[in-house]
Amino acid sequence: MNITNLKLSGELNIYAAAETQQAVQQALLEGGSALSLDLSDVSELDTAGVQQLLLLHRECVHSGRPLRLAASSPAVDETLALLGLRKLFQA
Amino acid sequence: MAKTILIVDDSASLRQVVAIALKGGGYDVLEACDGRDALGKLSGQKIHLIISDVNMPNMNGIEFVKAVKQLPNYKFTPIIMLTTESQEDKKQEGQAAGAKAWVVKPFKPEQMLAAVAKLVLP
Amino acid sequence: MDLNPALDTFVAECRELLEQMEQSLLALEDQPGDRELLDAVFRAAHTIKGSAGMFGFDQMVSFTHHLENLLDKLRAGELPFSSSLSALLLRSGDHIQSMIAPSVAEEPLSGEVQARGTALVAELAAMLGGPVAAPAGKSASSTATSAAPKHGSLADDLAVFLHSDAADESASPITRYWRISLQFGPDVLRNGMDPMSFVRYLATLGDVHSVATGWDRLPPLAEMDPESCYVDLEIELDSSADRTAIEAVFDFVRDDCVVRIAPPTQVVDAQLKAIDALPESTGRLGEVLSAVHAVAWPELSTALAKQASASDERPLGQILVEDSAVPAAVVDAAVERQQQSRQAKAQDSRLIRIDADKLDQLINIVGELVIAGSGTQALAAKAGIPDVVESAASLLRLVEQVRDSALGLRMVAIGATFQRFQRVVRDVSRELGKDIELSISGAETELDKSVVERIGDPLMHLVRNAMDHGIESGMTRVAAGKSARAQVSLNAYHDSGSIVIEVGDDGAGLNVEKIRRKAIERGLLAASANPTPQEIRQLIFEPGFSTADAVSNLSGRGVGMDVVRRSIETLRGTIEIQSEEGTGTTVVIRLPLTLAIIDGFMVGLGAARYVLPLDVVVECMELSEAHRNAVSEQGFINVRGEVLPVLRLRDAFGISEGAARRENVVVVRFGQIKAGLVVDELLGELQTVIKPLGKLFSYLQGISGSTILGSGEVALILDVPGLIKRVEGARPTGIVVA
Missing domain, CATH: 3.30.565.10 (Histidine kinase-like ATPase, C-terminal domain)
Structure with missing residues (x-):
C-alpha cells in the first residue's frame, strides 16, 4: 500500500495555478494506490486553486484512487464551504 | 488583514473621496496620480484591486492597463476603469485590454463602494 | 395552459438526450468501458433532471435522480456494465419519455405509468445494492430540485435534496429562493474576477441558502489551462431584493458569464398580479416586463440585441425565458396583457361616444318618419295608383330599416349590468x-x-x-x-x-x-x-x-x-x-325589446282605434255564434280543444255604441299565457311610435300608451299583459266544454 502524499502550501490562487497544476500532475504520475492531500499551510484558496483541487479529485476518481484530504486550513475550509464542496472532499 | 486597493487618478480630490469611501468600507487605500506613479507602486506588495481613470496625462488609462497585464505579479488583479458617459469607445478599449469593470463619472461614493464590493469584499 | 416556448425546447431537448442516451447505451454493449460513452449517458440523465427541475416536474426529477445515481456510479467505474443493466437503463429511458407529455400538459401520470416507475426504481435500487435514499420531490407542493446544477457534480446537490426533504415544509423551501445559475466563461479569472466574490456579494443581499459547483466542463488534464475558468455555479438566494438589484451583481461579468435568474414563486405571483393591474396603455412586451421588474434593463437590452440580429430568430419572449430564466408564466401574462391593450386600442378607435339626447331626438324623428310613411302608404292604397302604391311600399321598407338601425343604436349588451x-x-x-x-x-x-x-x-x-x-x-x-x-x-x-x-x-x-x-x-x-x-x-x-x-x-x-x-x-x-x-x-x-317604436296590429272598437304589439298576436279569427254564447256565459271558448279565456274589450272599456254585427277574436300571448280579446274589426299591421301616456292617464288599466296614425287619428296602445291579468283574474268557477 503506497500512498502518494501531496502537500500544497501558501497562496493557492491563480498566480500559482500553473505551478499547482504541475504539482498535481506530478503526484498523479507517482502512481500510488491512494492519494493523501495536505492543505494545512494553504493561506488562500481562490477559484483557480479550487479548479486544481477539482482536477485532482476527478483524476483520482477516474483512476480509481481514493483521495483523502488529510489536513486542511481555515482558508480551505471557508472556500470549500462557500462553494458547496465540503462533502466532496470529506474523508 | 484588510484588502488593499490602488486608486489611480490625476485628480487629488477624487482620490481623496474614493479613499475616504473605501477606507470607511474597511479597505486599505494606496493612491497614485498617474500611470507611471502607479506602476512604481506595483512593486511587490499585495494589491487586491486597481481603480484607474482612463484619461490621464503621461500614460493614459488604456496603456496603463496593458502595462499592468504584463506584470507577472499583478496581471490577474481586477481593474475598475473610470470613464465618462460619452466615452463608450474607451470603455470598450479597456475591456478589450482586460479591464472588465467600470464606473462612470461622476459617481457617488456609495456607487464606487458597491462596484468594489462586487469584486472584492473587505 | 398555453403552450410555452421554453417547454417546446425542453421537450425537444429531452427527446434528443434520450436518443443520445439510447445510442450510447447500445454502443456501450460493444465497448463497455468507454469513458466518453459513459459520460454521455450520465450527462443525458443529469441534464434532463436539471431542466425538469426548473419546470417543477417533480416526478421526472425524482425518477431521473435514481437513474443519475446509478449512472454516476457506472461512469466512476464502481458498477460493472452488463447487458441486464443496459436493458434496465433502456427501459428507464423509455419511462422518462413517457413522462414528458403528461408532465408538460400538467396532467397526472396514469396508474400504469406510475406503477412502471415504481417497479423501475426498485430495480435500479437493487442494481445499486440496497435501498436508495429518497430523492426530493416527495413534498406535495415542492417544485423540486432546481438547485441541481446543470452540469455534472454530485457535490452538495445531494445535500440539497436531502435537505429539502427533511424540511418538508408546506411552503416549499425551494421556491422561496431566487435560483441563480451562472456559467462562467474561460477568461473570468484572467480578468481578475473570481466566482467566489459574487457568491460573497450575493450574501450581502440576503441569505445564500445553497451553492452548488459544477465542473463538468473541466477539460482532461492534458488540455487543462490553469488560468482559465471552467466552473458553473447554482445559487439559491433568499432575498427581498428585486431582480434589477440581483442582476446588477453581475454587471462586470455580463460578457464573460451566462447569468440566469429565476425568481421565487411569490415574486412570480406578485409580478403576475402586477401585470394584471397595469393600465391599458402599457406598450411593448419589454416595457410590460420592465414595469413589473420581471426583467432587468441589461438583460432586456441584450435580448433585444439578439432579437434584432439576423442569426437569432427567436421572439423576444423566448429569448428572455431561455437565456435569462425569466419565468415563462410571467412572459405569457405580459404577452397577453400586451394583446389586450392592443385590442382595447383597436376597439376604442372604432367606437364613438354619442350624446344620449341626440340619439333620442333622432329616434323621435325616425318615429315620425315611420308614421308619415304609414300615412303615405295608406293614401297610396286609397288612391289606388299601382306605381304609387309600390313606391310607397318600398319607401316604407327603407324607413323600417332606418328605424331598426336607429333602435339598434340604443341597444346595449346586458353583460355589463x-x-x-x-x-x-x-x-x-x-x-x-x-x-x-x-x-x-x-x-x-x-x-x-x-x-x-x-x-x-x-x-x-x-x-x-x-x-x-x-x-x-x-x-x-x-x-x-x-x-x-x-x-x-x-x-x-x-x-x-x-x-x-x-x-x-x-x-x-x-x-x-x-x-x-x-x-x-x-x-x-x-x-x-x-x-x-x-x-x-x-x-x-x-x-x-x-x-x-x-x-x-x-x-x-x-x-x-x-x-x-x-x-x-x-x-x-x-x-x-x-x-x-x-x-x-x-x-x-x-x-x-324597446320602449320606443312598435310593430303593431290595429283593431277597431266602434269608432275607436286600438293597437296591439304585433309580437303578442298569435292569430285572429271570427267570433262564431257558438263562441259568442260561450263568451258571454263562461268567459272562455274552446279553440281546437284548448281552453282560451276571453275578454270582450267592449265590456272592459265600457264601450256601448256602434256595436258591430260581426266580432273578431285576437288571440294574444304573453309568456305562457294565452287569451282572446274580442274586438270589432281587424285592421291590419302598422309600425308606429309609442307616445307615453301623460301622468294624468297613467292610472288607466289596459292602456300603455298612445300613437298617432297616418290619418292623424289617435290610437291607444293596449297593455296586453295588463289585459291578460284581468282575464286571469276573472276565472270561471265551472268548466263546461262548448
Whole structure:
C-alpha cells in the first residue's frame, strides 16, 4: 500500500495555478494506490486553486484512487464551504 | 488583514473621496496620480484591486492597463476603469485590454463602494 | 395552459438526450468501458433532471435522480456494465419519455405509468445494492430540485435534496429562493474576477441558502489551462431584493458569464398580479416586463440585441425565458396583457361616444318618419295608383330599416349590468357566511338602453333575495346531499320579440304550503280557494308578503317582490316565478325589446282605434255564434280543444255604441299565457311610435300608451299583459266544454 502524499502550501490562487497544476500532475504520475492531500499551510484558496483541487479529485476518481484530504486550513475550509464542496472532499 | 486597493487618478480630490469611501468600507487605500506613479507602486506588495481613470496625462488609462497585464505579479488583479458617459469607445478599449469593470463619472461614493464590493469584499 | 416556448425546447431537448442516451447505451454493449460513452449517458440523465427541475416536474426529477445515481456510479467505474443493466437503463429511458407529455400538459401520470416507475426504481435500487435514499420531490407542493446544477457534480446537490426533504415544509423551501445559475466563461479569472466574490456579494443581499459547483466542463488534464475558468455555479438566494438589484451583481461579468435568474414563486405571483393591474396603455412586451421588474434593463437590452440580429430568430419572449430564466408564466401574462391593450386600442378607435339626447331626438324623428310613411302608404292604397302604391311600399321598407338601425343604436349588451353582480355576490355571500358562486350567461344579449338602466334595481333585489332566502346554509345543503357551494345564475336571451332575463338559484325552492298558509293569514287567499301551485307561487309578488322567518337586513320586510313586479310592469314586462322545492328557484322576467317604436296590429272598437304589439298576436279569427254564447256565459271558448279565456274589450272599456254585427277574436300571448280579446274589426299591421301616456292617464288599466296614425287619428296602445291579468283574474268557477 503506497500512498502518494501531496502537500500544497501558501497562496493557492491563480498566480500559482500553473505551478499547482504541475504539482498535481506530478503526484498523479507517482502512481500510488491512494492519494493523501495536505492543505494545512494553504493561506488562500481562490477559484483557480479550487479548479486544481477539482482536477485532482476527478483524476483520482477516474483512476480509481481514493483521495483523502488529510489536513486542511481555515482558508480551505471557508472556500470549500462557500462553494458547496465540503462533502466532496470529506474523508 | 484588510484588502488593499490602488486608486489611480490625476485628480487629488477624487482620490481623496474614493479613499475616504473605501477606507470607511474597511479597505486599505494606496493612491497614485498617474500611470507611471502607479506602476512604481506595483512593486511587490499585495494589491487586491486597481481603480484607474482612463484619461490621464503621461500614460493614459488604456496603456496603463496593458502595462499592468504584463506584470507577472499583478496581471490577474481586477481593474475598475473610470470613464465618462460619452466615452463608450474607451470603455470598450479597456475591456478589450482586460479591464472588465467600470464606473462612470461622476459617481457617488456609495456607487464606487458597491462596484468594489462586487469584486472584492473587505 | 398555453403552450410555452421554453417547454417546446425542453421537450425537444429531452427527446434528443434520450436518443443520445439510447445510442450510447447500445454502443456501450460493444465497448463497455468507454469513458466518453459513459459520460454521455450520465450527462443525458443529469441534464434532463436539471431542466425538469426548473419546470417543477417533480416526478421526472425524482425518477431521473435514481437513474443519475446509478449512472454516476457506472461512469466512476464502481458498477460493472452488463447487458441486464443496459436493458434496465433502456427501459428507464423509455419511462422518462413517457413522462414528458403528461408532465408538460400538467396532467397526472396514469396508474400504469406510475406503477412502471415504481417497479423501475426498485430495480435500479437493487442494481445499486440496497435501498436508495429518497430523492426530493416527495413534498406535495415542492417544485423540486432546481438547485441541481446543470452540469455534472454530485457535490452538495445531494445535500440539497436531502435537505429539502427533511424540511418538508408546506411552503416549499425551494421556491422561496431566487435560483441563480451562472456559467462562467474561460477568461473570468484572467480578468481578475473570481466566482467566489459574487457568491460573497450575493450574501450581502440576503441569505445564500445553497451553492452548488459544477465542473463538468473541466477539460482532461492534458488540455487543462490553469488560468482559465471552467466552473458553473447554482445559487439559491433568499432575498427581498428585486431582480434589477440581483442582476446588477453581475454587471462586470455580463460578457464573460451566462447569468440566469429565476425568481421565487411569490415574486412570480406578485409580478403576475402586477401585470394584471397595469393600465391599458402599457406598450411593448419589454416595457410590460420592465414595469413589473420581471426583467432587468441589461438583460432586456441584450435580448433585444439578439432579437434584432439576423442569426437569432427567436421572439423576444423566448429569448428572455431561455437565456435569462425569466419565468415563462410571467412572459405569457405580459404577452397577453400586451394583446389586450392592443385590442382595447383597436376597439376604442372604432367606437364613438354619442350624446344620449341626440340619439333620442333622432329616434323621435325616425318615429315620425315611420308614421308619415304609414300615412303615405295608406293614401297610396286609397288612391289606388299601382306605381304609387309600390313606391310607397318600398319607401316604407327603407324607413323600417332606418328605424331598426336607429333602435339598434340604443341597444346595449346586458353583460355589463350582469358583471356588476360578481362583486355583489362576493360581498353578500361573505356577509351571509354562505359559499355562493355567480354564473352569467347571455351577457351579449342586447336590450334598449333605457331598459338596461331601469332593470338594475329589480335584478339587485332578486339576486339578494335568492342569496338570502333562496339559498340554504352550507350545512343544510350538504345534509340534503347538495354541493356546499351554491349557484346563483343570471341568464338573458331573446324570445319572440321579447328579452328574457332569468335570475336563478339552486337553493331550497319555494315551499308552496308555507306560502299558501301565509297568504291565507294575510287575507290574500280564501281558505276555501283551490289555486294551482304555480298560482300560489305567484302570490309572492303580492304586496305585504314575506315568508322569511327572520326579516333580514337585505331583502326583508316583504316590500321587495311587489316593488320588483311593479318596476317590471312599468317597463311593460312581466315577471314569473318558477320553483321546485329542494332544487331551486328561477325568476323569469320578460321585457319588450324597446320602449320606443312598435310593430303593431290595429283593431277597431266602434269608432275607436286600438293597437296591439304585433309580437303578442298569435292569430285572429271570427267570433262564431257558438263562441259568442260561450263568451258571454263562461268567459272562455274552446279553440281546437284548448281552453282560451276571453275578454270582450267592449265590456272592459265600457264601450256601448256602434256595436258591430260581426266580432273578431285576437288571440294574444304573453309568456305562457294565452287569451282572446274580442274586438270589432281587424285592421291590419302598422309600425308606429309609442307616445307615453301623460301622468294624468297613467292610472288607466289596459292602456300603455298612445300613437298617432297616418290619418292623424289617435290610437291607444293596449297593455296586453295588463289585459291578460284581468282575464286571469276573472276565472270561471265551472268548466263546461262548448
